Amino acid sequence: MPQTTKLSSVETFLRLPFILYFAAMENKIRLILERLLDRELEPEDGVSEAVIAETEQRLGMALPPILRAFYQYAGQEETVMDSFQHFAPIEKLEVEDGKLVFLDEHQHVCVWSIAVTDAGNDNAVVYQCPYPDEEWYAEDYNLSAFLEMSLYYQFAQGGCEWVGVLDRGMDDEQIAVVLAAAQQWEKVIDHPGNLIIYWHEGTVLWYFPDAEGKVSENLFASCVSEEAWEEMEETYGFNEL
Numbered sequence: 001m002p003q004t005t006k007l008s009s010v011e012t013f014l015r016l017p018f019i020l021y022f023a024a025m026e027n028k029i030r031l032i033l034e035r036l037l038d039r040e041l042e043p044e045d046g047v048s049e050a051v052i053a054e055t056e057q058r059l060g061m062a063l064p065p066i067l068r069a070f071y072q073y074a075g076q077e078e079t080v081m082d083s084f085q086h087f088a089p090i091e092k093l094e095v096e097d098g099k100l101v102f103l104d105e106h107q108h109v110c111v112w113s114i115a116v117t118d119a120g121n122d123n124a125v126v127y128q129c130p131y132p133d134e135e136w137y138a139e140d141y142n143l144s145a146f147l148e149m150s151l152y153y154q155f156a157q158g159g160c161e162w163v164g165v166l167d168r169g170m171d172d173e174q175i176a177v178v179l180a181a182a183q184q185w186e187k188v189i190d191h192p193g194n195l196i197i198y199w200h201e202g203t204v205l206w207y208f209p210d211a212e213g214k215v216s217e218n219l220f221a222s223c224v225s226e227e228a229w230e231e232m233e234e235t236y237g238f239n240e241l
Contacts, residue, residue: 029069032148033080036155038202038224047075047090055090059100061119066144067102084158085150099127099136103150106157114143141191149189152197156204160222162229164238168215174237175219178205181236202228 034041052071056062063071071090074080081087086104088094094101099113110130118124126146127136139146166175182198182205189197189206192213198205202224210216221238223229232238 026065026069029066029147030073032151033074033077035199035202036151036159036204036224037077037079041073041077045075045077045080046073047071051090055093059093059095061095061100061116064114064118064120064122064124064143066122066147070147079159080151080154084154097134097136099129112139112146118143140194149191149195149197152189152199152204152206153195155224156197156206156220156222160204160224162223162226163241164221164223164229164232165241166219166236166238168217168219171219171237175215178219178221178236179215201231203232 030041049072052063052068070087075090081089085106086108088102088104095116096113098116100116101111101113103112105111108131110128113127113129113136114121114124115127122142122144124143126139126141126143128139129136141149166178168175182200185198185200185205187196188199189195192209194208196207196209196213204222204224205220206222207215207219208217221229221232221236223232229238229240233240
């Protein structure tokens with residue numbers, strides 16, 4: 001019979017932070033996915049551990065824990081994978097120029113990747129390569145932050161059935177009221193030079209900030225349910241797109 005190696009209490013103690021970290025990453029990605037889908041995840045939404053292991057063997061690298069959890073929980077869920085930007089199906093993950101490409105921009109003008117040398121690292125630098133450029137440019141976010149932002153943005157732009165807008169200049173007073181209320185909501189993405197996203201009871205509230213951090217043109221509300229949309233429409237005066 002094959003022998004198993006028993007870890008000492010010291011070895012177990014030393015590994016505990018890593019075990020807790022992996023569990024935290026899995027729980028966080030699951031929370032984000034379930035709140036955006038407005039339902040519990042099902043086994044058929046994801047890919048099996050065996051498929052992930054086969055993929056890692058094919059690629060010759062370990063996937064970072066947060067990317068592993070993403071595919072395990074939602075690698076076959078169409079809304080998550082392809083409603084706006086295009087996450088690579090696990091069977092199509094490929095290495096190009098020493099980079100693992102995992103996301104394609106919605107109009108196919110660029111792709112995002114991590115370096116193969118960052119295998120297994122949730123803090124991996126994310127690189128963007130615009131077409132037809134052949135040079136990779138480092139993003140300002142590590143993989144964990146980038147994936148979280150990408151998921152919220154996926155639903156803001158394409159995954160939510162109900163989307164509304166307030167226009168700066170026309171609806172400044174309403175915008176001020178909404179942003180005041182948003183201070184009590186969960187600020188899930190905070191990138192002042194790029195994107196601001198709040199989460200509140202089924203609503204992704206988001207905007208592109210200007211140089212001063214204010215709403216540049218429009219304030220958007222993307223809702224995962226009709227009830228959430230009706231609240232944003234009736235309470236704050238959002239106009240449906």
